[in-house]
Amino acid sequence: MEYTKEKKVGEGTYAVVYLGSQHSTGRKIAVKEIKTSEFKDGLDMSAIREVKYLQEMQHPNVIELVDIFMAYDNLNLVLEFLPTDLEVVIKDKSILFTPADIKAWMLMTLRGVYHCHRNFILHRDLKPNNLLFSPDGQIKVADFGLARAIPAPHEILTSNVVTRWYRAPELLFGAKHYTSAIDIWSVGVIFAELMLRIPYLPGQNDVDQMEVTFRALGTPTDRAWPEVSSFTSYNKLQIYPPPSRDELRKRFIAASEYALDFMCGMLTMNPQKRWNAIECLESDYFKELPPPSDPSTIKIRS
Amino acid sequence: MTDVQVIEESATNAVTANVVENEKEAPAKSSAENNKPPNYKRISDDDLYRHSSQYRMWSYTREQLEEKRVDTNSRAVASIEEDLLKFRQAHNLIEEEVKILEAKAIPLTMEEELSLVNFYAKKVQVIAQHLNLPTEVVATSISFFRRFYLENSVMHIDPKSIVHTTIFLACKSENYFISVDSFAQKAKSTRESIIKYEFKLLESLKFSLLNHHPYKPLHGFFLDIQNVLYGKVDLNYMGQIYDRCKKRITGALLTDVVYLYTPPQITLATLLIEDEALVTRYLEMKFPSKEKIQEQEPELEPETEKKEAQNDESKIEKDDDQGIENDKPSIDSAKLLAVIMECKELIEETAPLSTEDAKRIAAKNYYCQNPSSLIQKLKRKMNEDTSAAEKRQKI
Numbered sequence: 246m247e248y249t250k251e252k253k254v255g256e257g258t259y260a261v262v263y264l265g266s267q268h269s270t271g272r273k274i275a276v277k278e279i280k281t282s283e284f285k286d287g288l289d290m291s292a293i294r295e296v297k298y299l300q301e302m303q304h305p306n307v308i309e310l311v312d313i314f315m316a317y318d319n320l321n322l323v324l325e326f327l328p329t330d331l332e333v334v335i336k337d338k339s340i341l342f343t344p345a346d347i348k349a350w351m352l353m354t355l356r357g358v359y360h361c362h363r364n365f366i367l368h369r370d371l372k373p374n375n376l377l378f379s380p381d382g383q384i385k386v387a388d389f390g391l392a393r394a395i396p397a398p399h400e401i402l403t404s405n406v407v408t409r410w411y412r413a414p415e416l417l418f419g420a421k422h423y424t425s426a427i428d429i430w431s432v433g434v435i436f437a438e439l440m441l442r443i444p445y446l447p448g449q450n451d452v453d454q455m456e457v458t459f460r461a462l463g464t465p466t467d468r469a470w471p472e473v474s475s476f477t478s479y480n481k482l483q484i485y486p487p488p489s490r491d492e493l494r495k496r497f498i499a500a501s502e503y504a505l506d507f508m509c510g511m512l513t514m515n516p517q518k519r520w521n522a523i524e525c526l527e528s529d530y531f532k533e534l535p536p537p538s539d540p541s542t543i544k545i546r547s
Numbered sequence: 548m549t550d551v552q553v554i555e556e557s558a559t560n561a562v563t564a565n566v567v568e569n570e571k572e573a574p575a576k577s578s579a580e581n582n583k584p585p586n587y588k589r590i591s592d593d594d595l596y597r598h599s600s601q602y603r604m605w606s607y608t609r610e611q612l613e614e615k616r617v618d619t620n621s622r623a624v625a626s627i628e629e630d631l632l633k634f635r636q637a638h639n640l641i642e643e644e645v646k647i648l649e650a651k652a653i654p655l656t657m658e659e660e661l662s663l664v665n666f667y668a669k670k671v672q673v674i675a676q677h678l679n680l681p682t683e684v685v686a687t688s689i690s691f692f693r694r695f696y697l698e699n700s701v702m703h704i705d706p707k708s709i710v711h712t713t714i715f716l717a718c719k720s721e722n723y724f725i726s727v728d729s730f731a732q733k734a735k736s737t738r739e740s741i742i743k744y745e746f747k748l749l750e751s752l753k754f755s756l757l758n759h760h761p762y763k764p765l766h767g768f769f770l771d772i773q774n775v776l777y778g779k780v781d782l783n784y785m786g787q788i789y790d791r792c793k794k795r796i797t798g799a800l801l802t803d804v805v806y807l808y809t810p811p812q813i814t815l816a817t818l819l820i821e822d823e824a825l826v827t828r829y830l831e832m833k834f835p836s837k838e839k840i841q842e843q844e845p846e847l848e849p850e851t852e853k854k855e856a857q858n859d860e861s862k863i864e865k866d867d868d869q870g871i872e873n874d875k876p877s878i879d880s881a882k883l884l885a886v887i888m889e890c891k892e893l894i895e896e897t898a899p900l901s902t903e904d905a906k907r908i909a910a911k912n913y914y915c916q917n918p919s920s921l922i923q924k925l926k927r928k929m930n931e932d933t934s935a936a937e938k939r940q941k942i
Binding site: 281285286287288290293294296297298300301303313315318320363364393394397 | 590595598599600715716719720722724726727738741742745746749750754755756757763
């Protein structure tokens with residue numbers, strides 16, 4: 246057997262994750278064992294998506310699919326070993342991180358996201374919990390169980406994607422068509438969360454999520470986002486004004502002007518005006534001081 | 548660290564260098580131009596395609612493809628012959644029985660296997676279309692089915708038993724979920740028979756599920772031809788060409804061009820079949836020869852890079868020589884035309900198998916796997932003959 250499963254580290258709805266090692270190299274790995282017997286429709290869609298998209302991507306900031314094998318009628322994905330994730334790091338108050346550290350993480354995250362988008366893949370579930378850390382501090386975009394190909398213009402999609410707090414306004418409105426801009430919104434919310442160290446838009450339920458989102462960032466209007474009022478759920482909305490620059494400065498005390506521009510670019514209501522991954526990567530935020538930290542020097546274990 | 552260097556830095560990390568390539572970075576470019584990392588390289592759409600599993604695992608030269616089929620076939624033949632030998636040793640066969648075995652229970656040749664696979668691949672298409680599945684799902688079904696039989700022999704797994712499985716998996720892979728029960732009902736099959744080989748199928752597909760079909764390039768060319776030949780093509784006419792090419796592409800998926808050429812090349816080949824003059828004119832305008840470039844310096848969009856020949860490694864080297872400033876795709880329209888001509892010929896020369904021939908091959912396939920049925924059939928016939936003879940004697 247080329248791989249050993251040494252310790253069970255997690256169990257999700259469709260998979261069990263084990264830590265183990267690769268026999269021939271001694272390399273530490275994680276094995277995601279897909280529970281197959283429980284699905285009457287054969288191979289589960291999440292498993293299929295994960296296999297399908299991870300096969301296509303080789304990038305320093307996307308989780309590496311080392312191997313796939315079948316054993317005892319189970320599908321096993323061998324993934325690189327990633328000891329922690331951004332959610333754990335944010336929550337662990339004993340870990341201190343600097344604006345330069347945040348910049349390094351945003352850079353790596355956006356490189357990974359950009360690689361997905363240029364391969365015509367939408368992630369659809371970006372959140373701190375799905376941004377994993379390698380032992381040398383690299384961020385890896387992981388969990389492609391909700392991913393899909395960037396749709397053709399006429400394709401009808403489900404808006405029931407992305408974990409609630411990171412859900413873009415078009416999804417909150419139940420849009421049947423959306424683009425890679427939904428992933429950028431999630432990155433924007435993650436950026437805000439990194440600066441605040443608490444979730445930025447923590448809606449209690451789907452209705453509350455709209456309330457929380459628009460109270461923080463202003464209710465979109467037809468002027469900024471043509472025809473936004475034609476979404477059926479728009480009528481019931483409380484209209485909040487967008488926050489002034491000063492209000493944002495007060496909320497994000499440590500943020501530079503360029504950092505705020507960067508955040509506002511990603512958290513633009515109108516998906517067509519929202520920054521794309523290239524615009525984000527080329528923003529002045531990454532070019533001004535301080536330079537992003539060297540990932541391997543950031544302390545992410547308490 | 549300054550400027551775009553920050554973004555380009557990780558290019559040192561991997562083959563898939565992580566460089567932001569784009570045209571809009573003009574202001575930063577001048578200052579960063581001189582301090583690019585030594586291994587700076589723009590990632591082209593070609594590079595991305597070369598990293599796709601379709602290219603890495605399912606693209607071959609003609610020789611490799613032939614070799615693969617010979618290999619799959621000869622392994623199956625060897626095991627079938629062994630089984631037949633065992634059968635003959637285990638049964639005390641009379642001369643007539645040996646004779647009929649030698650005449651009818653013969654393993655299939657590689658060519659016969661291929662014909663049978665393509666015959667059933669067409670069936671996959673017909674069934675998938677009958678189920679009203681979207682074009683891409685139909686295409687993926689065909690692709691899965693044919694790839695499965697690059698790895699497996701029809702002598703080991705009957706094509707009939709895998710037809711529904713491939714369509715069912717293609718639906719799921721293309722995000723077009725149908726529950727197995729309603730699929731079974733629509734396809735007049737059973738849950739068990741659909742699911743039975745799903746793992747085997749996934750494994751044979753080497754877990755590579757993402758297909759790049761030529762339909763997206765078709766849409767791209769459809770728009771770009773109108774752009775490049777603005778005012779010289781009729782919109783209605785282009786619409787007709789588009790619809791006809793879409794059908795031709797589905798047809799091309801039943802041939803070996805999918806293993807030998809890139810999706811945009813296949814698209815151009817189908818366009819060539821429809822209107823050779825149009826494509827030639829388009830390519831000449833799109834990729835003018837060197838002298839013409841100096842005359843007019845046309846703007847080339849980066850997407851054109853997709854369309855160059857997949858195995859044309861020389862192109863990359865050329866780009867490197869020219870440096871980054873001069874990274875316009877250097878595509879030789881004559882060379883490209885020659886490649887897609889070859890592709891077109893292969894599409895046109897692939898003849899479908901007649902149902903009769905398919906039946907003949909399928910029968911052979913059945914007998915070599917089930918020699919006992921052949922013997923029983925012979926016995927029945929001999930009994931009938933003797934009883935008929937007895938009857939005649941009585942008369």
